[in-house]
Amino acid sequence: MKTVSKKTALQQLTKRPRQILSGPHALAFLPAFALAAHLLGGPLLMMLVATGFPLYLWRTGGLDFLNGPEPSAAPPHFLDAPGAPALADRFLADARDVHQSVACLLIDIGGLDRVRHLNGGAAMRAAQDMCLMRIKAHLRVGDAAYRIGDARFLVLVGPAARLDLEALLQLGARVQSSVEDPAALSEMTHYLTACIGMAHSRRCAADITGAGFLEAVEAALEEAALHGASAIRAWSPSLDRNVATRRMIRTSVVAALEKGQIEPWFQPQLCTSTGRVSGVEALARWVHPERGVIAPGQFLPALERAGRLSRLGEVMISRSLAALHHWDAAGLDIPSVSVNLAEADLRDPHLSERIKWDLDRHDLAPERLAIEVLETVLASSDECAVAKNVSTLASLGCRIDLDDFGTGRAPIATLRRMPIQRLKIDRSFVTGIGDDPEQRRILTAILSLADRLNLDTLAEGVETSGEHALLAQLGCDHVQGYGIAEPMSLDAFDTWLPMHDAKIADVPLLSRKA
Template structure:
């Protein structure tokens, strides 16, 4: 467009805004209202009457009363995801109109949530305001920074001629340094960590929209968070490929859960006194028709993000109880099957009734079912529903196993409060226990505490004969791990148990060390 034409349009816009500025423009509102009623009836009349003052105010034509302005703008420092995408669209449009570039930077602050537990909501809001003020300090006037979540912030850079990887890394590093400076809050020094992910419009296709830039920055931030605190990641082709693959896996996982591809496999647990099978843990495995067996860490997180963990729990529980019933009919002695329960399942107010129905359906007793609850759940939960459910299941007769014991800092009071039956000692304490004196002392202390509290013990992650033998000598009640058997389908477990029983009938038993 020629410069003269552009300048004429600019002057015309200026004159139009000037002519509409001021409350006198509302003198035309009755005429507009009457015309709108004649054209479209009452609905159109109402829309025009309410919309005109707001549109004029948004364009700077009139100033609304401060109270009305507050209602319209809400909190100018906080926007939701929809607003963030709209802002990204605007930033991308302004940059392209100037033949320049922009970038979206997403930041996650670690340390704010801890303040809520210690000081309450008011202090947390002050901390958020402080982080936002710090974030805006090094930015230019045309850059924008807002909060988009409890601990998440967004920066949109104004149009720039050069936004390559090197310059963006410098910008993000500078932002991170400012955010991570010590903060004085309620008379104490607090240290926050900032993790950042960003995407420049340079790396986006010409047809990309603001949503694409925002989601690409979000994917980069997710990658940064997966790599530890204070990480910075840029949107790259590898992240793009991983994101596409993850989305494909997400769709497939949802289907697999309903079409029977996700199945319960079983890992046997051995009694150290008798050497016989004392139970089996049911573990989810995805049997993909093309990729084979997909490990749990590749799909459990996806199912949790999609809110499908309760459905997975139903599938595994039903299969496990069905197999236990089948083993009883076949004369295969498996005293108990244990099933992992997620936090979302434990929050279900109908959980106890559901389990009662499932146990009765397969003609079993509650004592045949073990409920595995992570120690982190026990240590951190304040949810009364979770406490009531676990207590009710224990009262029903189910065995409650505290999984990954030693990683969640559960107190002795918590062990009593949740009616724990058995401690599953985390594998980190078991590794090299037969060769590491410090590990041995730690295990001895755990076993001594469990004995005094009247709790059974199970060591998970046993990978060698030496570890198995020493744990038996120290008094650990049960063992489980790859050194004994890997998880396997139900039919293979039957074969394994028959072979195992035949071996222990012929071999000397692993005994405990006499006191």
């Protein structure tokens, strides 16, 4: 016969009362028990019950709530990292058993940090719970939704016969609309955003694992985040290639910069009176040994996050001046090169010394280098730090160009206060000038302003010969754009320039009064 130890018997005896008499409500029984003891046995029994019952609760764990939850305990609606792939595996297995499909949504909620900043941690937790409740309101029985991070939520949609991509997109739109409804928290109204990535098992490999399913939905969310805080994207095989490219860029861009793979390519700028090259702009390109040419929009954010934009500025100036020296030696007439500097460069107290050293090293006059400063940088930066460097470079003899003029918030007074010598008119003012009279009037006003302030002008984004001719007639001094030539490597530019000079040799000059 199986014997039961005293310890085991005690555990069995106390198990049921412990389940009933535990938690904050446990002490509510004490007055009733004490009153019953007084009626049945008088004051002595009442004293025994009043002291013995709390001791019993303490002995059986009924007062553990006074110590608070264990630090490692997670709320029931929170799913830890190891639990997510296992749950996805279960959903996928259930779908395979009934020959149906499942789906996964990964949702990043924007604005929760602001809730915590303005109203504290309790308000943020309330916002998290509210978001989860709003998400669950659109799910069926058998679907699952969990919070898996401070602002990230995972939804697994259970097996369904008619779960196609259209139905999934509609679900995502409903969830997004619900989450983004105004939220009243701590007597304030907050506006959250929901960025959603989704994956459908039918679009994935037949033997995909739960971990692979989550990787797919993470790729979709990463793609969605690139398109805004309220974007929705569904996974497709091409997304994996995009994500792989972005991850490659993030992990290898700094090494590529130091290895010399990121180099200046040159786009010519033409004088509208003569048609000859009046200068070139140096534009960064990553010449990857396997992937070919990578555009700056793909790698500049990674360099910025790595804090290496200043190093990129150094490389661009040094190699651009080396190109000028090369052209001089080859007998090619390139008056100047323009380099765009980021705000981080313009805050560097040693910037002017470094540029002077580079100019001396290549035996070039300062007038051969133009520094392009974005109008948005002048509008948003600390005026003292940036203005000092700009003024010092102008005193050195470098030309200062105000880039993307008309797109920032820099006041017109900046044109007189700063030593700016040329306005680079943004392409948004150039596109369509042949067909849009209003656009043409705006451009004419900009050119008139520059003329009155004795500033040179250069129009960016010139795509057609008609735009080129019209800009010349309106009085723009220089033009640049893909309609003239794309940015080229140093070797390609060496080939292009003689061909261009030969082409314009017998062409009559463009007249601004035609």
